[in-house]
Amino acid sequence: VTVYLNGKIYKQAYAQGIPLYAVKEVGTTQLRGTTVHFTPDSAIFTTTVYNLHTIVNRLQELAYLNVGLKMELEDRREKDEQGNPFSQHFHSQGGLREFVAHLDSTKVSIMPAPILVEGEKNNVVVQVAMTYNTGYSETVVSYVNNIHTLEGGMHVTGFRRALTRTLKNYADKSGLLEKAKIEIIGDDFREGLTAVISVKVAEPQFEGQTKTKLGNAEVQGAVESCVAEALHYYLEEHPKEAKLIINKVIVAAQARQAARKA
Numbered sequence: 001v002t003v004y005l006n007g008k009i010y011k012q013a014y015a016q017g018i019p020l021y022a023v024k025e026v027g028t029t030q031l032r033g034t035t036v037h038f039t040p041d042s043a044i045f046t047t048t049v050y051n052l053h054t055i056v057n058r059l060q061e062l063a064y065l066n067v068g069l070k071m072e073l074e075d076r077r078e079k080d081e082q083g084n085p086f087s088q089h090f091h092s093q094g095g096l097r098e099f100v101a102h103l104d105s106t107k108v109s110i111m112p113a114p115i116l117v118e119g120e121k122n123n124v125v126v127q128v129a130m131t132y133n134t135g136y137s138e139t140v141v142s143y144v145n146n147i148h149t150l151e152g153g154m155h156v157t158g159f160r161r162a163l164t165r166t167l168k169n170y171a172d173k174s175g176l177l178e179k180a181k182i183e184i185i186g187d188d189f190r191e192g193l194t195a196v197i198s199v200k201v202a203e204p205q206f207e208g209q210t211k212t213k214l215g216n217a218e219v220q221g222a223v224e225s226c227v228a229e230a231l232h233y234y235l236e237e238h239p240k241e242a243k244l245i246i247n248k249v250i251v252a253a254q255a256r257q258a259a260r261k262a
Helices: 052-065 096-103 154-174 176-180 186-190 217-237 239-261
Strands: 002-005 008-011 024-028 033-035 071-079 085-090 115-121 124-132 139-144 193-200
Touching (some): 052 085, 096 139, 115 217, 124 217, 154 176, 154 193, 217 239
Antiparallel strands (some): 002 008, 002 033, 008 024, 124 193
């Protein structure tokens, strides 16, 4: 590990988590940051061969989750006809909006641009981007402190509660549900939904078999509050897009009821 700090360079090496020597100062620099060089230990890992596709996907995720961050990947195992190693840059200015657009790239969106939610409640930083497409499936991807929470958790629960409550209130207020004369359930609001949820939490608590489910109860309220507030404002300011979403929900409810009667 090499650290560039306050004009000086520091180094320390480790083997199986144990320092080989004390931190030592090895020079001066104008750089700032940390460089880590490592090789996988076959005594610890079942495989020591890196999957390029997995690394590319992860770095792309991190670029979307951290606006402005620049990363470069070089794989010297892969070379082009000129003998140059594989190289790819990762950088996102659009953040979660770009992430949602990427997830929805093979689908037909019913909205001109994803809705963006940014806020902070109870020391929980909340970011959400969401859109709707003409499909029937729901895609919700969630993260806490840049860690992918495969099993979801409290942040996903808070998002879904806010989504259902806010859209239901708007639909009731607009009279669209009354005209359709149909009963709506939570699943109807999530058909064709694509969303990315990212929260920053000081002390995350992970649950589930694979420890990829966020268990912090306070996060649910923070996400629910931020999403409800931002989504309410969006619906009021964008009546055309709001009507498209509610009509999508009504069609989902009608299809569900028709399937039940069939």
